[in-house]
Amino acid sequence: MIRLPLLLLFSAFLFSTGIYGVLARRNAVMVLMAIELLLNAVNVNLIAFAGELQDVTGQVFALFVIAVAAAEVGIGLAIVILLFRNRASINVDEVDLLKW
Amino acid sequence: MNVHEYAFIVVATIGSIAALAVVTARNVVHAALYLVVTLASVGVTFLLVGAEFVGWVQILIYVGAIVILFLFGLMLTKAPIGRDALDYQNRAVGAIVGIVFALGLGSLILRAWPIGSTPAPPTIGGGSAALGSALFSTYVLPFEAVSFLLLAALIGAIVLARRDEGT
Numbered sequence: 001m002i003r004l005p006l007l008l009l010f011s012a013f014l015f016s017t018g019i020y021g022v023l024a025r026r027n028a029v030m031v032l033m034a035i036e037l038l039l040n041a042v043n044v045n046l047i048a049f050a051g052e053l054q055d056v057t058g059q060v061f062a063l064f065v066i067a068v069a070a071a072e073v074g075i076g077l078a079i080v081i082l083l084f085r086n087r088a089s090i091n092v093d094e095v096d097l098l099k100w
Numbered sequence: 101m102n103v104h105e106y107a108f109i110v111v112a113t114i115g116s117i118a119a120l121a122v123v124t125a126r127n128v129v130h131a132a133l134y135l136v137v138t139l140a141s142v143g144v145t146f147l148l149v150g151a152e153f154v155g156w157v158q159i160l161i162y163v164g165a166i167v168i169l170f171l172f173g174l175m176l177t178k179a180p181i182g183r184d185a186l187d188y189q190n191r192a193v194g195a196i197v198g199i200v201f202a203l204g205l206g207s208l209i210l211r212a213w214p215i216g217s218t219p220a221p222p223t224i225g226g227g228s229a230a231l232g233s234a235l236f237s238t239y240v241l242p243f244e245a246v247s248f249l250l251l252a253a254l255i256g257a258i259v260l261a262r263r264d265e266g267t
Contacts, residue, residue, distance in 0.1 A: 021123035023194030071253035
């Protein structure tokens, strides 16, 4: 079917894009979107190796990653809404109360 | 090269362009819609590899649920328009880190599995039946842990986002 390096290159590109998004964005919702890109890159890798090794374990863990990502987005957006309610801004660089 | 690989290259190109658009878009709602394209292309990739169940779960959960959550989050928080408001001013550092990651991972992958000499693996066998029996026999304890995690996240999100009344 699809050779392993093609899938891994797609995954590496998604991961690098997500890294850039996490570092460059200051809007908290945009940072969460970039984190979704990172998690999807991991999922592509898991599925690629599940096909390469003919093992179902990779698919099982891809499902777990999807479930954890759903939980993460729920909690993350709740925190963002709480932040917006208290500060009227969701820029992550303005939340520096714990910064030394 | 076979037809699956050609289809994958088209889908992966669309998904990669959309991923770049997600992290560079000036409008947050446009970014969320580009995210839909990227997530759907990842789901189609899963279908092409042969992981049917994971592919449909990806499309249902991500495109159907998580992006809707993002859109709700964007509507409840007033976001400014424009890259200067959405990005740090020194985003060149982030770009350098991203490019270094892409080049490093890409050269590592191509050195370990040269595209010309790597044989194509067969389709993932067993389909959803093998996945289901593995999920509910070998991995039943992690499965229950994930369901508990989802319950905790549900309650946590409600507690966090609820307005305090008087207390």
